[in-house]
Amino acid sequence: MGKWSDGKKEMLKADISLVSDTSMIAADIPSITTGLRGLAYWQVEVTGPNRDLHSGLFGGTVANPINVLCSMIDKMVDEKGKITIPGFYDDVVEISRQERQLLAKAPFDEEAYKQAIDVEKLSGEAGYSPMERTGIRPSFDVCGIWGGYTGEGAKTVLPSKAWAKISTRLVPNQDHEKVAGMFADYFQQIAPKSVKVVVTPLHGGQGYVCPIDLPAYQAAEKAYTDVFGKRPVPVRSGGSIPIISTFEEILGIKSVLMGFGLESDAIHSPNENYPLEQFFNGIKTIPLFYKYFAEMAI
Amino acid sequence: MGKWSDGKKEMLKADISLVSDTSMIAADIPSITTGLRGLAYWQVEVTGPNRDLHSGLFGGTVANPINVLCSMIDKMVDEKGKITIPGFYDDVVEISRQERQLLAKAPFDEEAYKQAIDVEKLSGEAGYSPMERTGIRPSFDVCGIWGGYTGEGAKTVLPSKAWAKISTRLVPNQDHEKVAGMFADYFQQIAPKSVKVVVTPLHGGQGYVCPIDLPAYQAAEKAYTDVFGKRPVPVRSGGSIPIISTFEEILGIKSVLMGFGLESDAIHSPNENYPLEQFFNGIKTIPLFYKYFAEMAI
Numbered sequence: 001m002g003k004w005s006d007g008k009k010e011m012l013k014a015d016i017s018l019v020s021d022t023s024m025i026a027a028d029i030p031s032i033t034t035g036l037r038g039l040a041y042w043q044v045e046v047t048g049p050n051r052d053l054h055s056g057l058f059g060g061t062v063a064n065p066i067n068v069l070c071s072m073i074d075k076m077v078d079e080k081g082k083i084t085i086p087g088f089y090d091d092v093v094e095i096s097r098q099e100r101q102l103l104a105k106a107p108f109d110e111e112a113y114k115q116a117i118d119v120e121k122l123s124g125e126a127g128y129s130p131m132e133r134t135g136i137r138p139s140f141d142v143c144g145i146w147g148g149y150t151g152e153g154a155k156t157v158l159p160s161k162a163w164a165k166i167s168t169r170l171v172p173n174q175d176h177e178k179v180a181g182m183f184a185d186y187f188q189q190i191a192p193k194s195v196k197v198v199v200t201p202l203h204g205g206q207g208y209v210c211p212i213d214l215p216a217y218q219a220a221e222k223a224y225t226d227v228f229g230k231r232p233v234p235v236r237s238g239g240s241i242p243i244i245s246t247f248e249e250i251l252g253i254k255s256v257l258m259g260f261g262l263e264s265d266a267i268h269s270p271n272e273n274y275p276l277e278q279f280f281n282g283i284k285t286i287p288l289f290y291k292y293f294a295e296m297a298i
Numbered sequence: 299m300g301k302w303s304d305g306k307k308e309m310l311k312a313d314i315s316l317v318s319d320t321s322m323i324a325a326d327i328p329s330i331t332t333g334l335r336g337l338a339y340w341q342v343e344v345t346g347p348n349r350d351l352h353s354g355l356f357g358g359t360v361a362n363p364i365n366v367l368c369s370m371i372d373k374m375v376d377e378k379g380k381i382t383i384p385g386f387y388d389d390v391v392e393i394s395r396q397e398r399q400l401l402a403k404a405p406f407d408e409e410a411y412k413q414a415i416d417v418e419k420l421s422g423e424a425g426y427s428p429m430e431r432t433g434i435r436p437s438f439d440v441c442g443i444w445g446g447y448t449g450e451g452a453k454t455v456l457p458s459k460a461w462a463k464i465s466t467r468l469v470p471n472q473d474h475e476k477v478a479g480m481f482a483d484y485f486q487q488i489a490p491k492s493v494k495v496v497v498t499p500l501h502g503g504q505g506y507v508c509p510i511d512l513p514a515y516q517a518a519e520k521a522y523t524d525v526f527g528k529r530p531v532p533v534r535s536g537g538s539i540p541i542i543s544t545f546e547e548i549l550g551i552k553s554v555l556m557g558f559g560l561e562s563d564a565i566h567s568p569n570e571n572y573p574l575e576q577f578f579n580g581i582k583t584i585p586l587f588y589k590y591f592a593e594m595a596i
Contacts, residue, residue, distance in 0.1 A: 139358030
């Protein structure tokens with residue numbers, strides 16, 4: 001980050017940053033996000049033969065890049081839901097039993113959660129609750145995959161190439177650049193000699209934690225309590241907002257994440273929406289934060 | 299096949315069928331295809347959550363249908379290259395050591411083969427040669443796969459659905475309808491409860507064998523010898539021509555596969571082509587077949 005001169009930093013000097021890009025547990029259960037996961041995101045390309053082949057004439061003797069890509073992706077997570085990249089968990093901060101007990105106080109209705117997304121069973125890393133798996137633990141998701149014939153009906157092709165967009169969510173203190181390197185090395189290492197593999201990093205960001213004894217957090221807490229009539233619950237979010245850790249790194253300031261989204265907003269999905277009630281409650285809450293934070297700072 | 303009345307069969311009565319839809323080993327190594335693989339082909343759909351989710355907020359707790367599909371595909375073939383569907387090999391005719399020795403006489407230059415498709419290493423079922431893997435053994439290929447975000451750059455989505463087009467090539471005496479049922483059962487059985495799976499059969503056909511002591515085969519052999527100056531080699535092809543087994547089943551006749559394609563034709567690929575020399579040699583060979591076959595039949 002050498003491009004940031006002291007002059008630029010001076011121009012952006014601030015006591016705190018306030019970002020509204022997060023959600024609450026529910027309209028009647030206010031919460032403030034105190035942690036964000038980091039992110040490392042790649043595109044991978046697996047090449048088998050130099051052209052699409054007839055799957056009858058070559059199938060069985062020539063490695064199929066889709067079969068191989070599927071197998072490589074499957075190897076990335078073991079049967080206990082642990083990511084298998086060597087060294088991946090080395091820098092993960094294990095959270096104390098006491099703090100896990102605190103986090104477990106956030107209300108969570110597993111049946112309602114499953115019903116909302118219509119799944120019969122949740123899944124993930126053994127030994128952690130559903131909310132811990134998204135809040136305090138890393139995760140591994142394939143965000144997109146494509147290759148071969150994808151039109152109507154049957155075409156008997158053994159394709160030349162297959163691609164995937166792969167992401168890991170990271171937790172404090174994992175470094176996204178270090179993870180990006182580990183992933184690229186491991187993905188090359190597990191590739192059979194029958195294919196060629198290219199890994200391209202697409203995106204990355206560090207995780208973030210906002211301590212609940214920070215004056216700005218306490219000012220936000222008071223503001224929510226005034227508007228929603230309840231003390232907000234501190235929660236760790238599974239999402240990433242990479243600029244938050246960049247603010248901390250370059251400007252040396254913390255951020256308070258005062259977001260008013262709801263799970264029903266369907267973010268990043270078709271029919272994304274936002275209720276007017278949350279919009280107006282946000283308009284009431286944020287000025288109160290400025291009032292209380294200014295009083296504390298005096 | 300009850301829709302085939304005796305009247306229709308009478309109208310299509312024939313001593314033999316002659317089909318030109320196969321290849322020769324090389325322009326100077328004539329060969330006649332004596333076996334075809336069967337085919338069973340499906341589309342599978344794996345559904346996780348009922349809508350695309352934010353991979354940060356849900357990743358780690360909700361099963362990702364792409365991750366799951368990759369894992370299920372990987373389970374279909376074991377580390378020795380054997381297809382894992384229970385009962386899949388029950389009806390496979392094992393070929394005698396003597397017949398394998400005969401088939402091994404067909405010239406095969408592994409280095410040239412690898413170089414033509416630019417792969418460093420071939421792959422496939424342990425215990426069989428590259429040509430046996432496509433000629434006398436079944437194979438499992440994913441012909442297409444898609445799901446999630448496949449555009450430019452990074453989108454952090456945990457998708458609702460993933461799809462694949464999956465095929466197996468079959469050998470005598472595997473029945474494609476029996477295999478289609480076995481696959482559907484197994485694919486449902488290995489699906490975790492965190493997803494829903496739909497299997498749709500798209501296509502199927504039986505394998506075929508033409509005995510080399512068949513008079514029609516011997517007439518074809520003489521015709522090739524006249525035109526190419528060499529006795530043609532009998533070979534098993536990895537491809538499928540489903541109507542050949544239908545001719546046998548309904549009309550009770552064998553087929554002779556007199557094709558003049560070359561590996562360099564790039565069939566089912568971009569820049570498919572056909573050399574004029576092979577076209578003209580075919581025009582010379584086929585009338586000679588009719589001549590010799592008619593003489594034998596008298």
